[in-house]
Amino acid sequence: MVFHHIPSRKQPSGKARHEGRPGILLLNLGTPDDTGYRAVRRYLSEFLSDRRVIEGSPVLWQPILQGVVLTVRPGKSGKAYERIWDKEKNESPLRGYTRGQAEGLHARFAADNVPVAWAMRYGTPSVEAGVRELLEHGCDRILAVPLYPQYSATTTATANDQLFRFLMTLRNQPAIRTLPAFPDNPTYIGALANSVRKTVAALDTPPQMVVASFHGLPQEYVDKGDSYLADCQRTVKALREALGMDEATLPLTFQSRFGPTKWLEPYTAPFIAGLPEKDVKRIAVITPGFMTDCIETLDEIGNEVCEDFIKAGGEEFTLIPCLNDSVEAIDVLEQLTRQELAGWL
Numbered sequence: 001m002v003f004h005h006i007p008s009r010k011q012p013s014g015k016a017r018h019e020g021r022p023g024i025l026l027l028n029l030g031t032p033d034d035t036g037y038r039a040v041r042r043y044l045s046e047f048l049s050d051r052r053v054i055e056g057s058p059v060l061w062q063p064i065l066q067g068v069v070l071t072v073r074p075g076k077s078g079k080a081y082e083r084i085w086d087k088e089k090n091e092s093p094l095r096g097y098t099r100g101q102a103e104g105l106h107a108r109f110a111a112d113n114v115p116v117a118w119a120m121r122y123g124t125p126s127v128e129a130g131v132r133e134l135l136e137h138g139c140d141r142i143l144a145v146p147l148y149p150q151y152s153a154t155t156t157a158t159a160n161d162q163l164f165r166f167l168m169t170l171r172n173q174p175a176i177r178t179l180p181a182f183p184d185n186p187t188y189i190g191a192l193a194n195s196v197r198k199t200v201a202a203l204d205t206p207p208q209m210v211v212a213s214f215h216g217l218p219q220e221y222v223d224k225g226d227s228y229l230a231d232c233q234r235t236v237k238a239l240r241e242a243l244g245m246d247e248a249t250l251p252l253t254f255q256s257r258f259g260p261t262k263w264l265e266p267y268t269a270p271f272i273a274g275l276p277e278k279d280v281k282r283i284a285v286i287t288p289g290f291m292t293d294c295i296e297t298l299d300e301i302g303n304e305v306c307e308d309f310i311k312a313g314g315e316e317f318t319l320i321p322c323l324n325d326s327v328e329a330i331d332v333l334e335q336l337t338r339q340e341l342a343g344w345l
């Protein structure tokens with residue numbers, strides 16, 4: 001819930017207010033609460049009503065969204081979520097791994113007594129709940145960590161927007177820092193490079209190519225100045241250097257196109273489906289733009305794109321897992337947050 005006025009009741013301020021206690025808030029994209037039509041519809045409605053994500057006029061977009069998109073898409077997406085759902089924990093992988101990252105990071109900061117909360121830009125747990133958790137722990141300084149290595153207004157900025165939107169309702173605001181994108185941070189690149197090496201070492205024959213697939217973005221957003229494309233290129237350049245690879249052996253592609261407009265190219269699906277006829281029949285795919293596996297990596301790449309590759313004559317398709325809640329992921333987050341907390345610890 002969002003209050004549009006300054007509440008008159010006292011907010012939880014905790015005992016340690018004014019003592020300068022920092023807390024960390026991990027921010028990820030979001031995910032539905034279950035795979036049913038209603039939950040997926042609610043999630044997609046919130047996500048696709050965000051004007052950072054769909055920049056066009058809401059007068060034109062909302063009827064399309066509330067009409068055809070939210071009639072058709074929730075059923076289709078719900079089935080995809082069902083295929084990847086963590087049935088044991090009854091939640092999406094994105095949420096489980098984000099919690100795992102928060103717990104892992106919390107353990108690293110145990111001696112510093114820095115609480116770590118986590119929240120979703122869309123759906124639950126909300127950003128408001130995450131901030132409240134830190135305020136209840138007595139934090140008066142919050143480091144917000146959008147979990148996107150490459151900056152985009154559609155992800156990084158809207159996560160921060162949502163944080164500030166909640167702060168607008170507080171009489172006593174905590175101090176805020178936001179972690180910048182980290183497209184070629186050496187710890188992050190090192191972790192990606194190791195995950196490629198580890199996957200390749202486990203195969204009988206090494207892949208002929210490692211495709212680096214990032215979530216796409218409308219070309220128009222980049223033309224208007226979103227630095228996302230430049231950040232993706234920085235990541236891939238650094239990863240190629242770390243692995244001694246080049247454009248031919250580690251190409252950059254973009255997945256998850258949505259709607260009829262032109263998105264960043266080349267598109268992952270046709271690019272990969274076209275490889276077998278060029279005699280590239282054993283590939284691995286890495287998705288460095290995602291800090292956690294999710295519907296886009298596990299289903300779109302791991303199922304759809306893989307099946308099309310095999311149908312086109314491909315022989316071996318290996319999906320390299322995201323960093324998720326591995327020790328190396330926590331190393332990346334710890335290095336980044338310690339650096340950003342300078343002067344606060």
Ligand SMILES: C=CC1=C(C)c2cc3[nH]c(cc4nc(cc5[nH]c(cc1n2)c(C)c5CCC(=O)O)C(CCC(=O)O)=C4C)c(C)c3C=C
Pocket residue numbers: 029030031032044053054073077080092094148152154155215216217218228256258289290293294295296
């Ligand atoms: C115009 C639409 C979209 C833009 C712009 C966009 C940018 C963008 N998204 C991510 C990361 C993720 N997106 C995910 C899912 C997802 N994205 C869109 C649309 C846009 N994304 C849709 C409609 C969906 C839902 C998928 C579906 O229903 O089929 C996810 C996965 C969430 C999960 O729970 O698994 C992530 C992560 C980035 C990094 C990005 C901009 C660079």
Ligand SMILES: [Fe+2]
Pocket residue numbers: 115116117133137
């Ligand atoms: Fe806590």
Ligand SMILES: [Fe+2]
Pocket residue numbers: 215256
């Ligand atoms: Fe997306």
